[in-house]
Amino acid sequence: MINFSRVSLVYPTSTKTILEDLSFEIAEGEMVLVIGSTGTGKSSLLRLINGLVPHHTGGILAGDITVDGVSTQLVRPGELAHLVGIVGQNPAQGFVTDIVEEELAFGMEALNIAPDVMRKRVEEILDLLALAHLRNRAISTLSGGEQQRVAIGSALVMNPKVLVLDEPTSALDPIAAEEVLSILHRLVHDLSLTVVIAEHRLERVIGFADRIIHIAGDGSAEINLPEEILKRSEIAPPIVHLARALGLSDVGLSVRDVRRMTEEIRANGKDIPREAGQLGEIAIRTNKLSLNYGEKKALNEVSTQIHSGEIVALMGRNGAGKSSLLTTLVGINKLSSGSSEINGIKSVDLKGQVRRETVGFIPQEPSDLLYGQSVQSECQQADKDNQSAPGSTFALLKRIVPSINQETHPRDLSEGQRLALALAIVISAQPKVLILDEPTRGLDYQSKALLISLLKNFAKELNRSVLIATHDVELVAELCDRVIFLAEGEVVADGPTLDILLSSPAFAPQVAKVMSPRPWLTVSDVMRAVAE
Template identity: 50%
Template sequence: MTALSFDRVSITYPRSTTPVLRDVTLTVPEGELCLVVGPTGSGKSTLLRAACGLVPHFTGGTQAGRVLVAGRDTREHLPRDLADVVGVVGQDPAAGFVTGTVEDELAYAMEQLGVAPATMRTRVEEVLDLLGLTPLRERALGDLSGGEQQRVAIGSVLTPGPRLLLLDEPTSALDPGAAEEVLAALTRLVHDLGLTVVVAEHRLERVVQYADRVVAVGADGTVADGPPEEMLAVVAAAPPIVELGRWAGWRPLPLSVRDARRRAAGLRTSLADVVPPASPDGREPGPTLLRARALHVHHGRGAVVRGLRRSGGAGLRTEVHALRGVDLDARAGEVLAVMGRNGAGKSSLLWALSGAGPRSAGDVEVTTASADEAPLTLDPSALPAARARQLVALVPHDPSALLFRDTVAAELAAADADAPGGVGSAAAVLAALAPSVLPEAHPRDLSEGGRLALALAVQLAAQPRVLLLDEPTRGLDYPAKRRLTALLRRHAADGGAVVLSSHDVEFVAETASRVLVLAGGEAVAEGSATQVLTASPTFAPQVARVLHPVPLLTVQALQDAVGAAS
């Protein structure tokens, strides 16, 4: 049975004459996990929105051709008419929340569909267990980390029992362990219950081994599909394990670490004596620009958490001790990555360092630099916002929090007005990161990657000494990540420092010189990226897993090592 079909579908948005999707014909059978890939802004999200009727009923624009969802024509059925057969999780999961707590959110859609209370209770318990949400069941949604919110959003569309599940960047805010658990759970539902899952994802290294089919959306809006091995052999952007297979000449290309490791025995032997570089760029770090000591952060709204229709329902008051005595030094010339499970305290640390977030105890000092005065150490929380931004600038987990104006051009102009470099500073950064973003576009209409690039351009225009980034690769494809890596390294090479939190182990391996790992609000490991990542079964990148115990993290590092040995 066909779960989803596109028949010569073209989508054109309002105020545009160019179709985002062009003459798409696609059939997804029941019980498949279909992976949608393509460059940032190519139309992957549009494909998913068309598959649930949001395009064009909600977004406007025009649709040519026909989309059938479980046999229902989206031209004749509004999104609400498809709610019993299709579940959707967008790039910003929190935007879809309508209740206050985890359990209530999991039950809400079933309440709207009139599911019997006994069935609701059973399904909620099943999804809590399936996605590892049981410890969070009474928590307020606003108190959850981004990754925890993402798991709740996925759970909220699973409880009604849909036949088709559409997920847009479902692992972007999940730590590697949580992402693996969620994808394994979805795969079980596909194999055991015949659920059809369509996933648009940039972190292909996480998903491709589970996929039955790959749909490639081109920059021109055309679509091709086929088995993963065939499609990844021809698409431009591929995960590190596929790049490794291409370089080594392996056929068929490996899609899992296990497959690649079996073929790499000879490679590991030839590299047994390799010595990894001290840092990605080979430079020694300079003086400390930002110093934090004994940081403590508490979160808690004091609100009663009700729980879902629970007997005795007095609820609980929630308070989270997010950071517990963390020390950190950010030095000139280095990129420091902060890693850890969802809820480990990474975002709390960045907000505390910026001076804009809560800090229960501890000290933060940033060193100024001036040609005509002696350096000073200042607490960014005690400075006016404009001055603090010149010293420590934060791009938060949700970049939209920094965007307030009606067009991209207006955001860039406002950033340039306060920029030491003058007019064009912000636009130059945006052009380097996301050249396809149009000046007349509304910031809220941009893709997740486009909003991130714009927010980063706004903050970098102030030329801060220390740049803080919270999950900076959400919505970015592999080429965009490489451009971001180059930009961050250039900022560090110019005498600045970068502190970023990320679950994207491949990006960290390419970019970071040092890694700090948090667990339960405490620092549990710190060292060079090579030392920390190769020692961790959770945070090791694909190349490190394939070559273990050879201490190399990336395909480029492997190529450099082979070249040096020959």
């Protein structure tokens, strides 16, 4: 269905070759997963399939790409619209109309398809993706998962033979992600749709993939069966790391396979003693905190305490009020009732210098914090703000990312580097509390490991508290001591990570699913249980 023959790609402003001499073929009805570290060209590869690269981005393309026999170099991307449906990383940015139904019809209208055919197809898609009850809703009012479904629907409605998705689950909570992926799985099997998907969180998609394209970053790429690639690849889901650590002969890709291979370990592993960490003084305290947006209740009587030295995860489905709670804690929102204080200071009273030294906040888009012309000027600004010795922020950054170049513009940094820069700036003020909103969105495993060790050091060695809003259960399992679970603006569960993650199958990390009913969340937990 898709045929790459000796494809090389170079962008005009860059000296780096994105892809070099890449040849592969994807058959009809295959689901292919594209993996690679950030910035290696996953998105470029996906956009090559419908010609957005190089038609829309510029760049030099050598070799030939055909989709269903049509060469992408000879036609505009629009002329492939009936063949290839593409769903971008952030679907909200690709919506062209305001109502769900009109969005679905947009592509067909552009192709001048007869109204009665159009109506029939829209109905089919509404049913297929369970969108019928949303048909007249404004797209901007939908939740993240619903928007993702609309985006997939508006690609599918054209009856494409190929569907291309760029990180379709990165913004979704585990349940919504599961929903989207199972729909894709069904389409592949029922309609023999060809699906190409790029994703960082392999644990979510690995079970569905027929083959993997691994982009190495130096221009080379390998396409092979998942088992083969994951035997050697650095990028691998926790379940593969588990198999490697235990020295299993095969890497299993599904929880079921690995469970079969690890029966003995589950039976013989020792219980790990729980570390009863000593609680420090209270760093964050909220009492019956409520927040309304107009009529809507975003937060309802949230009462909680977070101690210094604790790393706490804030979890919950899309729209449960996680971000609202974070921004209220740091004093951006005016609360409707109740109280919220950090380190004994009322959140709304935090200003300037005091705020920097009390609470550090990394928003969902770390680049919002950055406005300097270079990494160096950002670091100097931070030094000046905190009245610390010149160069201390950059030294801190250098410890996180040794390879970073002072002269680089923040915009040209990779996702992980940008997060590191924002973190260095915020941490250099030595805040008592560090708050992060969805820090792992778009991060590869390598950057994630870096983030984990950095935050652990910060909390445990300096005895500071860290609060993270996230959908990433693997991150929570590795990093957090405690989980607060929000639903509809209310705290529905609050307790040690182990208890909370194990109590709900949807939010359990992969290793825990394999090792159930033993309470081991991560590879290192299992290794400790086996070693003793």
